[in-house]
Amino acid sequence: MRFLRDNGLSLAFLAIFLAALVGQSFAGLANTNEELAMHGLPAVGYLEFVTSSDFLVDVAENWQSEFLQFFLFILGTIWLVQRGSPESKKPGDEGVGSDEEQLVGEYARADSPRWARARGVRGWLYANSLLIVMGAVFVLSWFAQSLAGHIVANEENAEHGMPPETWISYVMSAEFWNRTLQNWQSEFLAVGAMVAFAIYLRQRGSSESKPVGTPHGTSSVEAE
Structure with a gap:
């Protein structure tokens, strides 16, 4: 339990x-x-x-857009801020932060993850592991989508008596990017809406919302 x-x-x-x-x-x-x-x-x-490729292309198409969304959001929130949004750091806190703030190296606590104490490549990898994994899943999902979509496209070409196309020509086609950008634009809209709506709207009890009585221009970090 x-x-x-x-x-x-x-x-x-x-x-x-x-x-x-x-x-x-x-x-x-x-x-x-x-x-x-x-x-x-x-x-x-x-x-x-x-x-089948038909099922795989539909699944991978959605996965890659979701992980791209989180990859860009994680990356963007390192350097960009939105005053009043609980999805953002407060203005002035842009950047990766100091070792002391991030509890890494000599500033790691006794209960900190072991790799937080590491230096060099291991320390860098752990400090960026969330972004790396999100980016890797996006790239792999996009590649899987392109391979499955390529197979489906050539099956449809064969049904209509048309010659097969190469993978390169498929991923450069209007059909591929039409499907891809349909997903991307909706994900970016959703993230942007969450960032902006959370400035002025509240949900009591949710960690994605500021406390109900927090002023609009104050982030949840500043309110603590």
């Missing part, structure tokens, strides 16, 4: 994610089989569908 309480937020979102992914797989299978039936083609099974 203590494990569930201490990890409730991550476990809840993991459960929601898995439920949504399974739901997407069944909805996608039904949609695919409806389209196949319209063309007089046999239906595909569940396992065949979830291992």
Whole structure:
């Protein structure tokens, strides 16, 4: 019970994610089989569908935009601030901070992570590990999306008697970037809206909101 309480937020979102992914797989299978039936083609099974390029491209397309969103947000909040937003540091705190502020090297506490005491490459890697992992997942998801999308595009070309295209030509095509930018713009809008709305709006009890009575121009950091 203590494990569930201490990890409730991550476990809840993991459960929601898995439920949504399974739901997407069944909805996608039904949609695919409806389209196949319209063309007089046999239906595909569940396992065949979830291992297909069609399913992978839809999943990876959303993953890469989400991780790009967080990568850019983490990077942006190092150097950029928004007065009054709980999503931002207070004005004047821009930058990576001193070793003393970040509790690294000689300033690490007894209970600090071991790599927080490390110097050189290990210390740099740990100090930037969140950004590195988010960026890596974005790049891998984008690459997976491009490979799966390339296969799907060539399958459609074959159905219409058109010659196959190379991976390079696919990732430079209008179709690929139309799908990609559709996802990116919505993610950037959501982050920007959260940053701005949280200046003036409140949600009592949420760590993503300032305390209800905090002035609009004060960040939650300044209010502490």
